[in-house]
Amino acid sequence: MKYCKRCLQPDTRPGIIFDDRQICYACLYEEEKKKIDWKKREEELQIIVGEAKMQAKKNGILYDCVIGVSGGKDSTFQAVYAKEKLGLHPLLVNCVPDEITEIGNHNINNLSKLGFDIIRINPDPNIAKHLARRSFYEYGNIVKASEYCLWASSYIIADKFNIPLIIQGENAALTLGAAASQNTSGDAFSVVDLNTLNGCNASDWVDSTVEEKELFFYQFPDINVLKEKGIRAIFLQYYTKEWSQVGNADFSIARGLWGRCTEDLHDIGRYRRFTALDSDLQIVNQMIKYLKFGFGFATDEACYDIREGRLSREDAIWLIKEYDGRCGEQYIQMACDYLDISKEEFWHVLDGYVNTNLFEKDEKGWWRPKFEVGVDFGE
Ligand SMILES: [Zn+2]
Known part of the structure; x- marks a missing residue:
């Protein structure tokens, strides 16, 4: 897994393009935007x-x-x-x-x-x-x-x-x-x-x-x-030049938007509170994405913030390590109830989708990353 040198976009995102300096297309577009x-x-x-x-x-x-x-x-x-x-x-x-x-x-x-x-x-x-x-x-x-x-x-x-x-x-x-x-x-x-x-x-x-x-x-x-x-x-x-993740949130909050304001950020696997508001299944799905590709929603958020100048790459690494791929047990339970399967079955199915180049099971049976956020891993 290789990371964009400018933001923290990993090359495991399906369809992603990097240039020969290992800078991702989204960062190149950010530059382009100025012109x-x-x-x-x-x-x-x-x-x-x-x-x-x-x-x-x-x-x-x-x-x-x-x-x-x-x-x-x-x-x-x-x-x-x-x-x-x-x-x-x-x-x-x-x-x-x-x-x-x-x-x-x-x-x-x-x-x-x-x-x-x-x-x-x-x-x-x-x-x-x-x-x-x-x-x-x-x-x-x-x-x-x-x-x-x-x-x-x-x-x-x-x-x-x-x-x-x-x-x-x-x-x-x-x-x-x-x-x-x-x-x-x-x-x-x-x-x-x-x-x-x-x-x-x-x-x-x-x-x-x-x-x-x-x-x-x-x-x-x-x-x-x-x-x-x-x-x-x-x-x-x-x-529209005005379009931005944080700008849209501020704009909408001022007009009555509610966010996930009472939840523990570790439970929602992200550090901002204004995404995935209408469905808890999306919280679980981002955890699954993390296990499949080595990045979850906190990485997406951090990349936006780096590109738009709100966050240093170093601080972003900290936030990603802290929140990415995390998901509260209550949401996993809710997803299992919805899918009408046991938690054992849930993890059994998921085990088949985990990218074992990127994750290994610890002695307690939890998937742990082999990679370090922001550091190129593997060949
Ligand atoms: Zn990038």
Whole structure:
């Protein structure tokens, strides 16, 4: 495992690109950002917005854009920005996670009170649970199937109501540096195209229990049909200089966002309190990610903070050592209850997914890292 020389991005992240100085794509983009003509991008955005408004009028519908929201910091920022700064009439779509947290519910209600129409989609919880179990057993990733729904829902609603613009937030290719597998432009269709080409279709989950027609909300509409209707999809982050992890959180807190303010940071495996707010399964999933790839959510947070100048690499190493990959027993128990398996079974399955080049079991049976954070490990 090799680390980016500038931040602490490991080369175990799927799709990551490093240059020959061993600097990751996300850090290179951060440099690139300084050269971006933001005024020009804002003008491009204004043109897109103007066209969306006109198209909505032509279609005879109030809504000129759809925004998929979890109620978290990014989607709250997107919704308010679209409405207040861009003068759009967004229709918000919330794909409700199974076992939504109280904080998650509060944040959606908060968005609603900020003056939005929201469609909430509750996928059949029996199917959701069945798919979560399959995701866990087959991929070592509890939320893989639910992400299909999360992604597809705003596209489905745009298609059904003929709403001309879909506004997504962050292009992960830029901020996580996974540019090998993704397009880095502002066009969000490119990502959908790639995902669907890579086989992210609802049919992936058809089995003897679930039929394809029951997976309606897990299936992206045909992008070509959307394009023919004049619907487009963009990443807001690409067009707005203001977009940042901490900036979006501050912006949204000022507008009523709740975070995980009472939990022990060791239990949530991160050192900031404004991510993964609507589902506890995501906390467990980040621990699993850590065991598979040698980094968890604290590494992601630290990399943002280093790049945006809020944290030294040295302090980041300390935070990562302290919090990365940690997960409170209560969340593991909750995940086991949800998946309807015992804790022994949970760990038995997970053992098969742990990267044993990076971890070894100690005498108590806990997985311990063989690597040291920030130090290149192995060949
Ligand atoms: Zn980097």
